[in-house]
Amino acid sequence: MDFDQIIDRRQTDSAKWRLYPQDVLPMWLADMDFKAPQPVIQALHERVEHGIFGYGSLPDGLKEAIFQHLVHFFDWSVDTEDINFVCGVVTGFVHAIYSLTEPGDRVLIQTPIYPPILRAPLATGRQPVHNPLILQDNGKYEIDFDDFEAKVASGVKLFILCNPHNPVGRVFTREELTKMAEICLKYNVFICSDEIHSDLVYSGKKHVPIASLSPEIAQACVTYFAPSKTFNIAGLTTSVAVAENPTIKDKLCQTFSMLLGHPNILGLHAARAAYLEGRPWLEQVMAYLEENRDFLAEYVNKYLPCIYMWAPEGTFLGWLDCRQMDVESPHTFFLEKAKVGFNDGISFGEDGKDFLRINFGCPRSTLEEGLSRMKTALERR
Secondary structure, X not given: OOOOOOOOOOOOOOHHHHOOOOOOEEOOOOOOOOOOOHHHHHHHHHHHHHOOOOOOOOOOOHHHHHHHHHHHHHOOOOOHHHEEEEOOHHHHHHHHHHHHOOOOXXXXXXXXXXXXXXXXXXXXXXXXXEOOOEEOOOOOEEOXXXXXXXXXXXXXXXXXXXXXXXXXXXXXXXXXXXXXXXXXXXXXXXXXXXXXXXXOEOOOOOOOOHHHOOHHHHXXXXXEEOHHHHHOOHHHOOEEEEEOOHHHHHHHHHHHHHHOOOOOHHHHHXXXXXXXXXXXXXXXXXXXXXXXXXXXXXXXXXXXXXXXXXXXXXXXXXXXEOHHHOOOOHHHHHHHHOOEEOEEHHHHOHHHOOEEEEEOOXXXXXXXXXXXXXXXXXXXX
């Protein structure tokens, strides 16, 4: 696969490439500028050629392909009966909030955090409770466990975990996950785990599904992941939910038809092809992304004064610390002066103020162009 290939997305329906004017380079929305794996494209061609797109059911072998994926990458063995499908991970965790809590209940999140998670408690009539991650001097974020337990003990009913974490790029260790899970068990708190970036982890790190830690912890969890980020098929809105506790499954099923629609048939066929035949592509793209990550971190810390970036352990998203820039809004500054569009850190919560999220899931030349524009804008200040 040629990940250096520039593919014109401005002439398509790409949300990423159509938000900003033509002269702005978009480096914000979390999809990659790479073609999906050829087996996925071929599977879609074959299904489209059939020509009839009525109500569908699960393609044969899809759950088994997901089972094998989980075993291979995470040594996590689940009953295929515990695997279900939703129209996106965001839809999934909002559904979990509705199903596992009551209006007014307290929901714990770890900030700064992916904006839909940040908004989800209030949007569903629940009370958000924040456990801010602690930013170390080296740019790495750690969990404040004293605050975490105090917040859980305050009457929290559900904890939304994001691992690998978006936007700070942490891949939480087995020890960190175990400690969080044991605290949740102690206070009878459900765990809703967003693991959409679980396949996108770099050398020296390993993703551990929190539900895989022990049978007892699994009984408190519902886990969401997807082929969307992994294989760059987010627009097909097909995600996976795993719940092993019969009570949780029942609660989710009771509101499923009212709140959710089934993933579309093209998305399901693409998911099967991705999990069955996408592994070689994934290995290649991860090697490319790791080189991009290293280049990005080195460039930012060497050539962009007043900005610092810690190299993320997972995801294809960098978290730029611009607090020393001394401008009212780093996002506005780079949009206007460099013509580069990022995610504004404030959208990830108050503790994201003066940060930017950059998407490095793109050809190296695109990344170089964006960084060059930033460097020039800073030099002209």
